[in-house]
Amino acid sequence: xxxxxxxxxxxxxxxxxxxxxxxxxxxxxxxxxxxxxxxxxxxxxxxxxxxxxxxxxxxxxxxxxxxxxxxxxxxxxxxxxxxxxxxxxxxxxxxxxxxxxxxxxxxxxxxxxxxxxxxxxxxxxxxxxxxxxxxxxxxxxxxxxxxxxxxxxxxxxxxxxxxxxxxxxxxxxxxxxxxxxxxxxxxxxxxxxxxxxxxxxxxxxxxxxxxxxxxxxxxxxxxxxxxxxxxxxxxxxxxxxxxxxxxxxxxxxxxxxxxxxxxxxxxxxx
Numbered sequence: 001x002x003x004x005x006x007x008x009x010x011x012x013x014x015x016x017x018x019x020x021x022x023x024x025x026x027x028x029x030x031x032x033x034x035x036x037x038x039x040x041x042x043x044x045x046x047x048x049x050x051x052x053x054x055x056x057x058x059x060x061x062x063x064x065x066x067x068x069x070x071x072x073x074x075x076x077x078x079x080x081x082x083x084x085x086x087x088x089x090x091x092x093x094x095x096x097x098x099x100x101x102x103x104x105x106x107x108x109x110x111x112x113x114x115x116x117x118x119x120x121x122x123x124x125x126x127x128x129x130x131x132x133x134x135x136x137x138x139x140x141x142x143x144x145x146x147x148x149x150x151x152x153x154x155x156x157x158x159x160x161x162x163x164x165x166x167x168x169x170x171x172x173x174x175x176x177x178x179x180x181x182x183x184x185x186x187x188x189x190x191x192x193x194x195x196x197x198x199x200x201x202x203x204x205x206x207x208x209x210x211x212x213x214x215x216x217x218x219x220x221x222x223x224x225x226x227x228x229x230x231x232x233x234x235x236x237x238x239x240x241x242x243x244x245x246x247x248x249x250x251x252x253x254x255x256x257x258x259x260x261x262x263x264x265x266x267x268x269x270x
Contacts, residue, residue, distance in 0.1 A: 111141025
């Protein structure tokens with residue numbers, strides 16, 4: 001495939017992007033489009049839909065058009081999962097057939113699932129013939145809570161370069177903090193909003209762009225395992241952007257949904 005050729009020639013890397021619960025690949029693509037395009041200028045980004053149609057109401061109805069999808073189902077405590085093994089099998093086949101991919105990006109359910117795949121790959125449970133992933137971008141991700149999963153996926157520190165977006169008002173703030181500890185030397189970018197893909201101010205944009213450029217440089221030089229010199233990154237209290245009528249409407253939805261997975265389009269800058 002074209003992206004693979006470019007990656008092998010030291011140009012573009014392949015990034016698989018997994019959306020959140022009961023949304024879609026197009027919705028995540030729209031959310032990420034809020035970020036400066038220079039951040040992922042050297043990446044080909046793939047935004048597939050979840051394998052199951054949404055089994056209930058989507059919290060982005062009226063904000064972004066259907067159809068909506070989900071990757072797997074779970075109970076209220078997020079300790080029991082339905083169709084998770086089928087989802088993992090589907091994604092490993094997708095990655096093998098459409099890759100190789102250099103990294104994963106995910107929001108909420110998509111980030112949680114991405115981290116699981118990385119942990120499983122590190123332990124030799126999946127993607128044994130696929131090259132090791134080089135990077136991971138987590139937005140409101142978390143760990144699975146089933147001990148049988150944790151004992152495998154998070155058994156050892158995951159040695160993949162990772163960036164974690166953590167919202168001060170996100171109901172998954174603490175689980176997102178915990179997920180970051182599963183990775184070696186994570187880059188943490190904090191924002192003041194809730195469960196959403198935040199817009200980035202100039203400082204956050206520069207930091208994330210520098211992070212991706214360093215990964216690209218390491219890839220081109222064949223130094224993918226020599227990233228220890230990058231110190232932990234932290235951005236706190238990112239400033240707000242002028243608000244719009246859409247922002248207020250979408251944040252109100254975000255504030256009222258409780259503990260359900262929501263992706264809020266064009267939220268206020270964080």
